Amino acid sequence: MRIYATYNIKGGVGKTTAAVNLACLAAADGLRTVLWDLDPQGAASFMFRVKPRVKGGGKALIRGKRTLDEAIKGTDFGNLDLIPADFTYRNMDLLLDSNGSNGSNASKGRGASNGGGGSGSSPGGKPARRLGELLAPLAGEYDAVFLDCPPSISLVSENVLHAADVIVVPLIPTTLSVRTMEQLADFVDGFNGHRPDVVAFFSMVDRRKKLHREITQEIFPERVVAAATAVPALSVIERMSAERAPVTAFAPRSAASRAFRGLWAEVQDVG
Amino acid sequence: MTPDLASFKASPDRDPVADDTAAADDTAAGNPAVGERDEWGGVVAAVTAALGQGFTVVPDRTAPRGTERRTWFDTYDWRLFRAGLLLEYVPGRRGGELRLTSATQASAAQAGATQASATNASAARAGAAAANRNSSASEVLVQPVTGWQSSRPHHACDIPPGIVAIRVGKVIAPRALLPVATVIQSTAVSRLLNADAKTVARLVVERPALSAGRQSGRQRSRLAPRFTIQPVRGYPGQARRAARLLEGTEGVTKAEGTLLEDALAALGAAPADYSGKVDAPVTATMPASQAVAVILLRLLDTLEANTNGVLRDIDTEFLHDFRVAVRRSRTALKLFGDALAETETGTGPGTRARTAPRRATPRDIEWAAAEFKWLGDLTTPTRDLDVHLLGFEDMTARLRAAKPDDLEPFRNYLAERRAREFRALARGLRSPRFGDLTRRWRDILTPIGAGGGRGSGASIRSGEISAAALAADRTRRAFVKVARRGGAITPDSPHESLHNLRKRCKELRYALEFFAPLHDPAAYGKVVGDLKKLQGCLGDFQDSVVQVDEIRLLATSMQAAGEAPAVTLLAMGEIASGLAATQASARADFERRFVAFAGTDGRRRMSALLRGGARSGGSRSGGAG
Numbered sequence: 001m002r003i004y005a006t007y008n009i010k011g012g013v014g015k016t017t018a019a020v021n022l023a024c025l026a027a028a029d030g031l032r033t034v035l036w037d038l039d040p041q042g043a044a045s046f047m048f049r050v051k052p053r054v055k056g057g058g059k060a061l062i063r064g065k066r067t068l069d070e071a072i073k074g075t076d077f078g079n080l081d082l083i084p085a086d087f088t089y090r091n092m093d094l095l096l097d098s099n100g101s102n103g104s105n106a107s108k109g110r111g112a113s114n115g116g117g118g119s120g121s122s123p124g125g126k127p128a129r130r131l132g133e134l135l136a137p138l139a140g141e142y143d144a145v146f147l148d149c150p151p152s153i154s155l156v157s158e159n160v161l162h163a164a165d166v167i168v169v170p171l172i173p174t175t176l177s178v179r180t181m182e183q184l185a186d187f188v189d190g191f192n193g194h195r196p197d198v199v200a201f202f203s204m205v206d207r208r209k210k211l212h213r214e215i216t217q218e219i220f221p222e223r224v225v226a227a228a229t230a231v232p233a234l235s236v237i238e239r240m241s242a243e244r245a246p247v248t249a250f251a252p253r254s255a256a257s258r259a260f261r262g263l264w265a266e267v268q269d270v271g
Numbered sequence: 272m273t274p275d276l277a278s279f280k281a282s283p284d285r286d287p288v289a290d291d292t293a294a295a296d297d298t299a300a301g302n303p304a305v306g307e308r309d310e311w312g313g314v315v316a317a318v319t320a321a322l323g324q325g326f327t328v329v330p331d332r333t334a335p336r337g338t339e340r341r342t343w344f345d346t347y348d349w350r351l352f353r354a355g356l357l358l359e360y361v362p363g364r365r366g367g368e369l370r371l372t373s374a375t376q377a378s379a380a381q382a383g384a385t386q387a388s389a390t391n392a393s394a395a396r397a398g399a400a401a402a403n404r405n406s407s408a409s410e411v412l413v414q415p416v417t418g419w420q421s422s423r424p425h426h427a428c429d430i431p432p433g434i435v436a437i438r439v440g441k442v443i444a445p446r447a448l449l450p451v452a453t454v455i456q457s458t459a460v461s462r463l464l465n466a467d468a469k470t471v472a473r474l475v476v477e478r479p480a481l482s483a484g485r486q487s488g489r490q491r492s493r494l495a496p497r498f499t500i501q502p503v504r505g506y507p508g509q510a511r512r513a514a515r516l517l518e519g520t521e522g523v524t525k526a527e528g529t530l531l532e533d534a535l536a537a538l539g540a541a542p543a544d545y546s547g548k549v550d551a552p553v554t555a556t557m558p559a560s561q562a563v564a565v566i567l568l569r570l571l572d573t574l575e576a577n578t579n580g581v582l583r584d585i586d587t588e589f590l591h592d593f594r595v596a597v598r599r600s601r602t603a604l605k606l607f608g609d610a611l612a613e614t615e616t617g618t619g620p621g622t623r624a625r626t627a628p629r630r631a632t633p634r635d636i637e638w639a640a641a642e643f644k645w646l647g648d649l650t651t652p653t654r655d656l657d658v659h660l661l662g663f664e665d666m667t668a669r670l671r672a673a674k675p676d677d678l679e680p681f682r683n684y685l686a687e688r689r690a691r692e693f694r695a696l697a698r699g700l701r702s703p704r705f706g707d708l709t710r711r712w713r714d715i716l717t718p719i720g721a722g723g724g725r726g727s728g729a730s731i732r733s734g735e736i737s738a739a740a741l742a743a744d745r746t747r748r749a750f751v752k753v754a755r756r757g758g759a760i761t762p763d764s765p766h767e768s769l770h771n772l773r774k775r776c777k778e779l780r781y782a783l784e785f786f787a788p789l790h791d792p793a794a795y796g797k798v799v800g801d802l803k804k805l806q807g808c809l810g811d812f813q814d815s816v817v818q819v820d821e822i823r824l825l826a827t828s829m830q831a832a833g834e835a836p837a838v839t840l841l842a843m844g845e846i847a848s849g850l851a852a853t854q855a856s857a858r859a860d861f862e863r864r865f866v867a868f869a870g871t872d873g874r875r876r877m878s879a880l881l882r883g884g885a886r887s888g889g890s891r892s893g894g895a896g
Contacts, residue, residue, distance in 0.1 A: 049469035050505075073505030076462070076470040078333060081504060244468070 001139040003132075004146050004267065005164035005196075009180050011151035014170040014203035016043040017237055017247075019148035021260040022168070022267065024246040027080035031143040034072060034081045036135075038092070038160065039150040042085030048075045049244050050084045057088030061134060062095040068134050069141075077249065081142075093155045096127045127155055132163035161188060164196045166270050168263075169224075170203035170231070173215040185223040197271045201227035201263055225270055229262035278526040279517050280533075281314040281495040311496050314522045315476060318498055319461070321520040322474060325512055326463035331473060334460035340482070342421040342453040343531050346446035347580060347589065349543040354442050357531060358435070366417035369435045373410050412438060424449050424585050445661055447586040452534040453482035454494065463513055471509035473501040479530055481537050494533045497526055547573060547592040548784075549599060555739035555789050557722075559610040560630060562738035564719035566785045567603055567611075570596045571713060582697055587657040590696075594650050601643045602781040606745045608636045610736070611719060631715050639715075642708045649699040655821070656689040658814075669849050673842035680839045684829050742786035743881045749779040750877050754869040760861070766816050769861070773809040776802065794880045801868040801876075808864040812857035815850040822847045 004022065006015040016039065023035040037044035042052030050073045060066040072081045135145055149160045161167060169184065171177045181200055188195055200220060206212050220226045231237075236247055236254045243250045248257045322328050342360045345351045351358050357372045414433035419425075424447040430436040439448075456479040463472040479494040498517055502510030517523055528536075535541055551569035553562040574596040580589030604611075612633045663682055667675040699705060736744075753775045760768050780802055787795060826843050829835035867873060 049467045051467075071505075074470075074503035 001135075001142055002144055002166070003135065003164045004144065004166045004168055005149055005160045006146070006168045006170065007149045007157060007160060007164075007184075008169055008171070008177075009151060009153050009157075009184070010172075010177065013151075013172050013177070014231065014237075015151070016047070016148050017240065018168060018170050018201075018203065018231070018260075018263070019146050020044050020047050020240070021246045021248050021257075022264050023080060023144070023146040024077055024248050025261060025264040026144045026146070027077055028248075030079065032079050032141065033144040033146065034083060034138065034142045035146040035148060036068075036083040037085040037148050038089060038156060039085055039148055040087050040089040040092075041150070042087075043241075044148045045082065045084040047240060047244055047246065048073075048082050050075070050082050052085040052087065054084055054086040054088075057086050058092050059088060059095055062092070062099050062130060064134075068138060076245075089150070089156075096130050096155045096159060099127065099130060128158045128162050131156075131159035135163055161196060162191070162194070166267060167196050167198045168267055169198060169200040171200050172204050173202050173212040175215070178215065178219055181224060182221050185221040189223060197225060198223065199225045199227055199267055199270050201266075202230040204233040205230045206233045225266075227263055227266045229259055229266055231256065231259045231263065279498040279523050280526040281311055282522050282524045311478070311493060315478075315496055317520050317522055318474070318476070318517060321516045322461075322463060322513060325516055326465065326471070326509075327468065328461050328463060328474065331460040331462045331470075334458075334473075336457075336459065338455055338457045340453065340455050341530075343451040343534075344425070344448040345451050345542075346443050347449060347585070348446065348545055348547065348592075350443050350446060351439065352542045356439070356442065357529065358439060358448070360416075360419055360421050362419075362421070366415055367419055369414045369416055369419070369430075369433075371412040371414075371435045371438055421450055421453065426586065445586060446588050449585070452531060452538060454479045454530060454534050455482050456480070456530075463509070465509065471503055471506040472513045473503065474513070475499040475501055477530075479533070481534050492537050494530070494537055497530065498523065545576060547595060549781075549787075551785065553738050553786060553788055555737060557738040559607070559736045559738050559741035560719055561722045562741070562786075563603065563607045563611045564716045566607075567600060568713070568716045568720045570600045570603065571709065571716065574600070575709060578700060582700055584693065587661060590650060590654055590657065594647065594654055597643050597646045597650070598777070599781050599785075601640065601647065602778045603785060604636060604640045604643065606749065606778060606782055607741060607785075608640070610741055612636045630719060635715050639708075639712055642704075642712075646699075646705075646708070650696055652692040653689060653696045656685055656692060659685050659818075659821070660689065666846055666849075670842060670845055673838065673845050677836075677838040677842035678846075680834055680836055681825070681829070681843060684825065684832075684834055738786065739789050742782070742789055746779065746782045746786070747877075747881050749775065749782050750869075750881075753779050754874065757865045757869055760865075762858075766813075769809060769858075770813050770816070773806070773813050776806050776809060780806065790880055791883045794876065794883065798873075798876055798880050801873060805864040805868045808857050808860050812854055812861070815854035815857065819847050819850045819854070822850075 006019040006022075008015055019035060023033050027033040035044060035048075037052070040052075045052040054061065054066075054071045056066045061068060061071065068083060071083050073084060075082050131147075138145065147160050147164065149157055167184075167188070169181065171181060185198060188198060202212075202215075232255060234254070234256045236251050237256045239251075240247050247254060248260055251257055319328050340362055344358045344360060355373060359370045359372075361368055361370060412434045414431075414435035416431050416433070426447045427436070427440040427444045430439065430448075456477055459476045459478075461474040461476070462470040463474060465471045475498070477497040477499070479497070481492050481494060500510050500513045500517060518525070532542060535544075549566065549569060551562075551566040553565055557565075574593055577589045577593040577596070580586070581593050611631045612635070660682070663678075663685075667678055670678070753772065756768070756772050756775055760772065780799070783790070783795070783799055783802070822843050826835065826840055830840070869877075
């Protein structure tokens with residue numbers, strides 16, 4: 001089971017679009033795939049027409065009272081399932097932290113294998129590994145997991161970064177966003193043990209903007225794999241929320257779909 | 272994988288032709304498999320309409336379409352089916368695959384319960400129950416195969432090595448797999464959408480049509496379509512709702528049989544419709560002549576059912592069953608032939624033609640007995656060699672001093688002899704004599720079996736005895752013979768006395784089996800069980816005696832033909848010595864087995880059994896018999 005996460009500290013950069021389309025392409029390739037919509041806004045759940053609701057909310061999941069397995073919903077696409085968003089995910093940071101300090105039946109005895117050690121909310125400690133623990137039982141059932149992360153730097157995103165094998169970072173070509181990329185690379189470099197690969201790609205590229213044309217991949221930190229594929233800003237991608245389906249499904253021959261296929265090929269090659 | 276929630280099919284009670292006009296409405300299920308007429312289209316349209324009450328039904332364009340050809344295989348006596356297994360061959364573009372489904376899964380996949388087969392009713396019920404529980408305690412084994420020909424028989428050793436071959440081999444040997452039925456099936460999937468246009472369940476419509484089966488040359492005919500609701504993960508309630516809507520649709524019922532059973536029903540057959548057992552429908556109050564004719568007709572059916580398989584040399588068991596039917600017929604003629612024959616002398620011919628049931632003449636009986644003896648003699652050499660060849664592996668495995676390869680010339684010699692003997696056997700079965708025998712014998716028996724036109728409920732006339740009375744009388748006589756001859760056997764008695772006793776035991780066993788429906792099942796089971804053990808002991812003894820003699824003869828003839836290397840003769844000597852040991856241990860076991868069957872308790876049991884039979888059949892109504 002390989003875990004991919006779409007992440008950026010900024011919102012509105014195309015994380016959900018990337019997660020939804022890459023997951024759909026993975027499933028179409030025959031990989032048994034599940035997408036976890038961790039964003040309480042539930043955009044990915046909306047795209048798949050699944051109600052953004054999980055029984056017992058995030059609390060029951062984090063505390064191990066319900067398994068992820070129970071929350072899974074089948075999508076309209078073969079091989080592709082979804083763990084929906086829930087509005088309670090907005091408190092996930094608190095849940096993760098309190099779970100780490102209090103301990104729970106589900107996480108007891110697993111701390112040693114995490115390699116993070118420590119207690120409470122120390123960096124890289126138990127609370128930062130909880131999502132990874134929750135995902136572990138799915139290993140037999142799925143080949144690929146996609147985590148659609150809410151924007152922010154928080155305990156949730158730290159969890160996601162620890163759990164992931166590959167972090168896919170959509171970037172709008174601006175100087176500022178390249179700087180946040182450096183921050184992310186430094187943060188991941190600080191991990192003990194398992195360090196995910198980081199792939200960055202330019203998203204929402206507008207060829208008419210001079211700045212977008214001028215920013216090149218050479219300015220990325222060495223630690224980051226720069227994808228050759230850029231996803232252009234196209235109206236067909238915006239139509240996703242109207243169609244409530246991945247663009248690769250409703251417009252498979254569009255330039256946007258071609259771009260996502262190219263990106264998926266590059267992401268798979270990482271690591 | 273989530274198991275299918277429920278399977279349904281178009282009700283077989285409805286008149287499919289009435290739906291002709293509705294065929295044009297067939298939108299959800301795609302094109303029919305074959306032919307122009309689609310007599311089931313109306314049901315498919317009704318299902319779509321019913322589901323439309325709760326969901327938006329749209330075709331699933333992402334689901335694989337097309338047709339699949341499925342050929343079921345089983346042995347002639349349905350060994351796989353009786354073991355709760357279904358074997359299918361499904362051809363593909365690059366070779367095909369063998370799919371072996373265990374009973375639970377066969378039922379779960381197709382909500383299968385065998386309607387037609389009473390013998391497998393309990394297994395089928397268990398399967399259906401499992402299907403209702405969405406049981407996952409089942410298995411489907413798949414083995415890819417290349418070059419498999421679905422129209423030909425396949426022996427266990429012909430199946431390419433693999434997971435299915437291992438599982439099937441032990442069940443079927445020494446029988447061959449035969450194609451039972453072929454179905455061409457198209458599958459169409461529809462998505463059931465909720466108000467958000469989200470797929471919450473799927474409807475799978477399978478539309479099978481019969482291609483060919485054992486009775487080739489028949490036209491393709493459509494079978495009832497099958498409907499399955501597949502749940503989507505996380506939406507179990509919606510799938511249950513869809514199943515309820517399906518259940519309430521007119522013309523749709525829960526699928527209770529497998530597709531194979533539907534196919535066979537369309538062919539006018541049913542699973543497990545062949546058995547080598549004598550299950551003639553005799554009743555206690557039937558006139559004895561009618562009961563004997565019914566039994567002999569059933570044996571003739573078995574004989575004829577196996578003739579083609581013997582001539583095609585499909586597997587050795589056709590000949591075995593054929594010979595058992597011959598032996599049983601000879602025994603029936605010997606023990607009960609007089610009941611069949613015309614014995615009344617006082618009635619005028621004119622009167623008899625008008626009122627009395629037809630009977631065979633004593634000459635008919637003599638003729639039949641001679642003809643069945645001829646059939647027995649005709650088939651004996653081939654069967655004896657079959658027995659040697661079937662037991663060859665076991666025989667070589669028992670070798671201690673000699674090597675298995677040493678016996679290879681012996682095996683080749685046996686195979687050549689067998690081929691020669693088989694040619695003679697085939698000539699006999701293709702001769703006019705055999706054709707005349709079966710035709711004339713059926714002509715003689717049919718009117719008697721029909722009660723001389725009085726039907727199966729024929730009453731006993733003056734001068735006749737009932738089936739029960741005849742059975743009790745003759746079975747008692749056969750038992751007395753066994754008891755007397757067995758009791759006279761001492762450790763010093765010659766081989767022949769045991770051989771003779773074995774033949775009498777066979778006669779007694781057949782007599783019990785012919786009239787099995789007349790006996791109390793528990794008492795019958797105990798008596799036959801003890802008899803079987805005695806027969807097993809006598810069989811071991813006699814077979815080893817015969818085989819030792821045969822090995823001596825074969826060794827001599829092999830040497831005369833210059834085909835006997837010294838190591839082979841040595842190995843054959845070792846085999847003979849092993850057989851002699853078997854013979855000695857069977858001989859030592861005889862006393863115990865005989866006493867268990869025909870000692871004081873055994874006699875009491877037999878008496879009780881026969882009293883029960885005679886009581887239920889009533890006493891003689893006349894003085895004859």
